[in-house]
Amino acid sequence: MKIVRAKDYQDMSRKAANIISAQVILKPECILGLATGSTPMGAYQQLIKWYEKGDVDFSQVSTFNLDEYVGLSDDDPQSYHYFMRKNFFDHVNIDLAKTHVPDGATKDPESFCKNYDRMIAEAGYPDLQLLGIGNNGHIGFNEPDDHFSAGTHCVDLTESTIQANSRLFEKEEDVPRQAYTMGVQTIMYAHMILVAANGEKKAQAVRDMCFGPVTPSCPASILQLHTNCVVVADEAALSLCPAE
Numbered sequence: 001m002k003i004v005r006a007k008d009y010q011d012m013s014r015k016a017a018n019i020i021s022a023q024v025i026l027k028p029e030c031i032l033g034l035a036t037g038s039t040p041m042g043a044y045q046q047l048i049k050w051y052e053k054g055d056v057d058f059s060q061v062s063t064f065n066l067d068e069y070v071g072l073s074d075d076d077p078q079s080y081h082y083f084m085r086k087n088f089f090d091h092v093n094i095d096l097a098k099t100h101v102p103d104g105a106t107k108d109p110e111s112f113c114k115n116y117d118r119m120i121a122e123a124g125y126p127d128l129q130l131l132g133i134g135n136n137g138h139i140g141f142n143e144p145d146d147h148f149s150a151g152t153h154c155v156d157l158t159e160s161t162i163q164a165n166s167r168l169f170e171k172e173e174d175v176p177r178q179a180y181t182m183g184v185q186t187i188m189y190a191h192m193i194l195v196a197a198n199g200e201k202k203a204q205a206v207r208d209m210c211f212g213p214v215t216p217s218c219p220a221s222i223l224q225l226h227t228n229c230v231v232v233a234d235e236a237a238l239s240l241c242p243a244e
């Protein structure tokens with residue numbers, strides 16, 4: 001794992017965006033695995049700025065998002081489909097037909113999940129997978145457990161995730177209790193993984209991810225076994241990690 005130290009959120013966002021844009025410039029038809037949440041928003045804003053300046057072109061890029069809440073349709077403002085359009089897709093020249101977000105409204109979850117994995121495999125797996133990390137060490141919505149998950153599947157969200165995500169909903173009761181997520185194995189198949197983390201609330205999870213034992217009780221810890229994983233984190237998120 002390579003750790004890139006950033007000063008603050010803005011610096012983290014710029015450094016993460018730099019790595020993503022380098023990937024797109026090196027391989028214009030690349031596959032990006034994308035994430036939602038507060039962490040990547042600044043990186044998306046930076047990428048939009050560079051797109052507007054003509055520095056990066058997304059016309060040939062395909063994307064697969066990590067996760068989606070169960071029961072939310074594409075146009076629900078709380079859905080991750082909506083998040084991706086509002087925060088990124090609608091502002092760059094990406095072909096929406098090449099973007100994929102799990103279907104929260106599927107009536108057939110089992111075949112949907114299998115098919116999502118099949119599409120990712122047929123595409124050759126993401127050249128770069130962007131990840132945030134949960135306060136509890138989750139990646140995607142792979143919550144702490146007694147085993148690492150394999151492919152895309154439905155999960156019950158933990159209380160701590162429901163609480164953490166309730167800031168984006170009117171009331172905590174409105175947060176969906178389940179989500180579809182790429183599994184840990186699917187995530188590990190990405191050719192490169194970029195984890196972004198900021199803020200003191202992530203400090204313990206970042207320490208466990210980078211320096212703790214590899215254990216499904218901190219799903220992100222498995223990233224220690226990935227051969228090309230970069231963690232871009234700000235000072236607050238790195239505050240519990242050994243200095244250099």
Ligand code: PGA
Pocket residue numbers: 036037038039040131132133134135138139140
């Ligand atoms: P956040 O979520 O970016 O909103 O902090 C990250 C995550 O839960 O993976």
